[in-house]
Amino acid sequence: xxxxxxxxxxxxxxxxxxxxxxxxxxxxxxxxxxxxxxxxxxxxxxxxxxxxxxxxxxxxxxxxxxxxxxxxxxxxxxxxxxxxxxxxxxxxxxxxxxxxxxxxxxxxxxxxxxxxxxxxxxxxxxxxxxxxxxxxxxxxxxxxxxxxxxxxxxxxxxxxxxxxxxxxxxxxxxxxxxxxxxxxxxxxxxxxxxxxxxxxxxxxxxxxxxxxxxxxxxxxxxxxxxxxxxxxxxxxxxxxxxxxxxxxxxxxxxxxxxxxxxxxxxxxxxxxxxxxxxxxxxxxxxxxxxxxxxxxxxxxxxxxxxxxxxxxxxxxxxxxxxxxxxxxxxxxxxxxxxxxxxxxxxxxxxxxxxxxxxxxxxxxxxxxxxxxxxxxxxxxxxxxxxxxxxxxxxxxxxxxxxxxxxxxxxxxxxxxxxxxxxxxxxxxxxxxxxxxxxxxxxxxxxxxxxxxxxxxxxxxxxxxxxxxxxxxxxxxxxxxxxxxxxxxxxxxxxxxxxxxxxxxxxxxxxxxxxxxxxxxxxxxxxxxxxxxxxxxxxxxxxxxxxxxxxxxxxxxxxxxxxxxxxxxxxxxxxxxxxxxxxxxxxxxxxxxxxxxxxxxxxxxxxxxxxxxxxxxxxxxxxxxxxxxxxxxxxxxxxxxxxxxxxxxxxxxxxxxxxxxxxxxxxxxxxxxxxxxxxxxxxxxxxxxxxxxxxxxxxxxxxxxxxx
Amino acid sequence: xxxxxxxxxxxxxxxxxxxxxxxxxxxxxxxxxxxxxxxxxxxxxxxxxxxxxxxxxxxxxxxxxxxxxxxxxxxxxxxxxxxxxxxxxxxxxxxxxxxx
Numbered sequence: 001x002x003x004x005x006x007x008x009x010x011x012x013x014x015x016x017x018x019x020x021x022x023x024x025x026x027x028x029x030x031x032x033x034x035x036x037x038x039x040x041x042x043x044x045x046x047x048x049x050x051x052x053x054x055x056x057x058x059x060x061x062x063x064x065x066x067x068x069x070x071x072x073x074x075x076x077x078x079x080x081x082x083x084x085x086x087x088x089x090x091x092x093x094x095x096x097x098x099x100x101x102x103x104x105x106x107x108x109x110x111x112x113x114x115x116x117x118x119x120x121x122x123x124x125x126x127x128x129x130x131x132x133x134x135x136x137x138x139x140x141x142x143x144x145x146x147x148x149x150x151x152x153x154x155x156x157x158x159x160x161x162x163x164x165x166x167x168x169x170x171x172x173x174x175x176x177x178x179x180x181x182x183x184x185x186x187x188x189x190x191x192x193x194x195x196x197x198x199x200x201x202x203x204x205x206x207x208x209x210x211x212x213x214x215x216x217x218x219x220x221x222x223x224x225x226x227x228x229x230x231x232x233x234x235x236x237x238x239x240x241x242x243x244x245x246x247x248x249x250x251x252x253x254x255x256x257x258x259x260x261x262x263x264x265x266x267x268x269x270x271x272x273x274x275x276x277x278x279x280x281x282x283x284x285x286x287x288x289x290x291x292x293x294x295x296x297x298x299x300x301x302x303x304x305x306x307x308x309x310x311x312x313x314x315x316x317x318x319x320x321x322x323x324x325x326x327x328x329x330x331x332x333x334x335x336x337x338x339x340x341x342x343x344x345x346x347x348x349x350x351x352x353x354x355x356x357x358x359x360x361x362x363x364x365x366x367x368x369x370x371x372x373x374x375x376x377x378x379x380x381x382x383x384x385x386x387x388x389x390x391x392x393x394x395x396x397x398x399x400x401x402x403x404x405x406x407x408x409x410x411x412x413x414x415x416x417x418x419x420x421x422x423x424x425x426x427x428x429x430x431x432x433x434x435x436x437x438x439x440x441x442x443x444x445x446x447x448x449x450x451x452x453x454x455x456x457x458x459x460x461x462x463x464x465x466x467x468x469x470x471x472x473x474x475x476x477x478x479x480x481x482x483x484x485x486x487x488x489x490x491x492x493x494x495x496x497x498x499x500x501x502x503x504x505x506x507x508x509x510x511x512x513x514x515x516x517x518x519x520x521x522x523x524x525x526x527x528x529x530x531x532x533x534x535x536x537x538x539x540x541x542x543x544x545x546x547x548x549x550x551x552x553x554x555x556x557x558x559x560x561x562x563x564x565x566x567x568x569x570x571x572x573x574x575x576x577x578x579x580x581x582x583x584x585x586x587x588x589x590x591x592x593x594x595x596x597x598x599x600x601x602x603x604x605x606x607x608x609x610x611x612x613x614x615x616x617x618x619x620x621x622x623x624x625x626x627x628x629x630x631x632x633x634x635x636x637x638x639x640x641x642x643x644x645x646x647x648x649x650x651x652x653x654x655x656x657x658x659x660x661x662x663x664x665x666x667x668x669x670x671x672x673x674x675x676x677x678x679x680x681x682x683x684x685x686x687x688x689x690x691x692x693x694x695x696x697x698x699x700x701x702x703x704x705x706x707x
Numbered sequence: 708x709x710x711x712x713x714x715x716x717x718x719x720x721x722x723x724x725x726x727x728x729x730x731x732x733x734x735x736x737x738x739x740x741x742x743x744x745x746x747x748x749x750x751x752x753x754x755x756x757x758x759x760x761x762x763x764x765x766x767x768x769x770x771x772x773x774x775x776x777x778x779x780x781x782x783x784x785x786x787x788x789x790x791x792x793x794x795x796x797x798x799x800x801x802x803x804x805x806x807x
């Protein structure tokens with residue numbers, strides 16, 4: 001039985017609600033009062049959430065293998081028949097269509113749910129800011145783009161959403177555009193993302209050329225046989241032995257797509273924009289740069305899992321990039337003093353975990369971590385926003401402290417999120433992170449070890465943040481100290497809801513070894529099993545229960561160790577951080593300056609680009625302007641001088657010559673024209689006399705002859 | 708009845724006086740007056756022959772010419788007044804605007 005129902009039929013409304021309010025805000029927003037903006041913009045996202053929940057429930061009504069709903073609204077691009085590398089032509093088409101399957105259900109619920117909470121929070125956070133309607137217009141536009149990305153049924157439409165979220169990210173990072181650092185950060189994010197997007201576009205083209213289709217699947221379409229999807233096309237080419245497991249072209253597609261994911265999801269080497277993106281308002285950091293947009297890369301790779309599973313080298317590459325990014329970003333987070341920067345590096349690190357999961361073939365675990373991460377990282381950012389709100393805009397951890405009792409709700413929810421990200425049982429982070437580490441261990445103990453160390457570092461820097469901000473003595477300025485206050489309910493209620501989700505969000509993936517049944521993984525299995533029979537779920541079953549318990553205990557203990565270390569450093573002060581930093585000054589400086597990567601990129605890429613610009617500028621000034629423009633000008637002037645000379649002496653000369661000739665001839669005739677009528681009268685008289693005399697004579701002669 | 712030669716002689720004398728006046732005088736008013744003389748010389752001719760042949764058509768023609776002369780004098784004097792207002796002269800040799 002294929003899933004049907006009102007909400008599924010109206011799936012297209014989910015991205016449309018935020019688009020409508022975004023258009024309203026951006027075109028007419030200036031005239032709408034703040035209360036109206038809040039109701040409209042938050043309401044539209046809320047409505048999307050309701051429709052998303054409805055649609056997912058109607059999808060769940062079907063049996064697991066039929067849980068795919070696809071609806072093509074209209075054919076969007078139809079270039080006609082395309083010659084494939086195999087030799088036969090295929091009808092390529094990109095639809096404007098929406099696809100709801102278990103994978104996009106998870107994403108759509110996370111995006112609309114967390115998005116809705118963040119919108120509610122923004123009402124309180126942005127209350128005193130200028131450009132209120134502009135902020136919500138961009139946020140809603142982002143929701144539209146993100147939902148298009150998530151619900152797209154083909155790669156090209158996904159790319160539309162992909163670019164849309166990139167644009168909104170740029171607009172929102174640069175929201176305080178009068179601040180130079182903010183507008184620079186926006187540009188940096190946009191440009192770095194372009195590099196990744198180039199890879200994504202190439203990946204799409206290569207897919208289209210190789211498989212002849214960019215639709216993810218034909219399942220759920222009325223004409224499932226005629227309209228091929230990537231999944232079906234892959235299966236067909238494999239069956240025809242046109243492509244095999246590990247074929248170079250598949251590896252190429254996978255790597256190109258991963259370049260796109262690297263840009264969007266801030267992986268090495270394209271991660272540099274994300275820390276700077278913290279210039280945007282905090283709800284933006286929470287929504288775009290933690291919970292939703294940056295996970296688009298993970299979603300895309302998971303969506304294309306069929307290709308990845310056939311490209312082992314690409315998988316290994318993804319896993320290595322992921323795990324290196326994870327530990328690299330975590331090491332930078334250890335020493336940051338800006339509360340949002342710590343969270344930014346933490347986000348990069350957690351995204352690295354997700355890619356590690358994808359790389360080792362545990363797609364479900366990656367998506368699972370994506371979801372739990374969306375809960376607790378959104379909560380962390382919103383909590384940080386609440387702290388910044390309370391501290392009158394202060395973001396430096398060294399100037400905080402002792403906030404635990406002053407802003408209790410924020411502090412407690414923040415602590416919950418910190419425990420969740422550290423991976424403490426039974427909070428959400430524990431289940432997802434543990435699953436990833438378990439799968440990594442099966443693939444390669446080396447990958448596991450790096451991820452394992454990263455887990456300890458995560459616990460350390462998050463508790464460092466917690467202790468520095470909320471415990472100890474206050475290090476704030478006096479006037480800041482006086483104004484510390486708990487945030488309004490519009491901000492604290494979303495915090496509490498997210499705290500609840502951070503606790504229970506992981507329970508849907510309660511692993512079998514702890515008496516659960518891993519429902520999340522089974523739910524996603526139909527989408528993530530690729531074209532081969534072997535599935536992630538079967539792999540899990542392949543190793544022993546004892547090993548799983550050992551790994552869980554190891555994760556827990558290293559998280560505990562990280563927390564204990566942070567406690568010693570920043571709570572009891574038994575070990576002074578300054579001493580440790582002093583012991584390895586070089587390492588400390590290296591971490592503090594983020595491995596000098598920005599400087600390296602500046603020297604290697606930015607300055608070289610500028611040099612190229614200078615060179616081209618010189619070329620422009622000397623060759624294009626000098627020879628081209630000025631030369632053309634000179635030539636035109638020269639030729640016009642020639643033409644003027646010709647005109648003046650030859651054309652005019654001929655005319656003048658003719659006129660002179662006329663003048664010469666007319667001179668004697670002119671003398672007759674005295675202008676005095678008496679002389680004319682005289683001439684008339686003379687003429688008359690002559691004529692009379694002549695004709696008189698003629699008449700006389702005539703008469704004479706007659707006679 | 709006087710023979711026709713007397714009339715013709717008078718007519719001829721008037722005509723020649725008129726022509727000489729038109730050709731030699733500089734003052735345009737005098738020229739106009741001379742033209743009147745020429746016209747009247749023609750009138751005398753017409754009336755004389757009309758009487759000689761007993762045909763009234765010649766006298767009718769003479770009446771037409773008198774009317775015509777009056778009109779011509781009115782228009783000519785009008786032009787001269789307009790010209791005088793512009794140039795403050797009635798001398799024909801200074802009327803050289805159309806020369807060249």
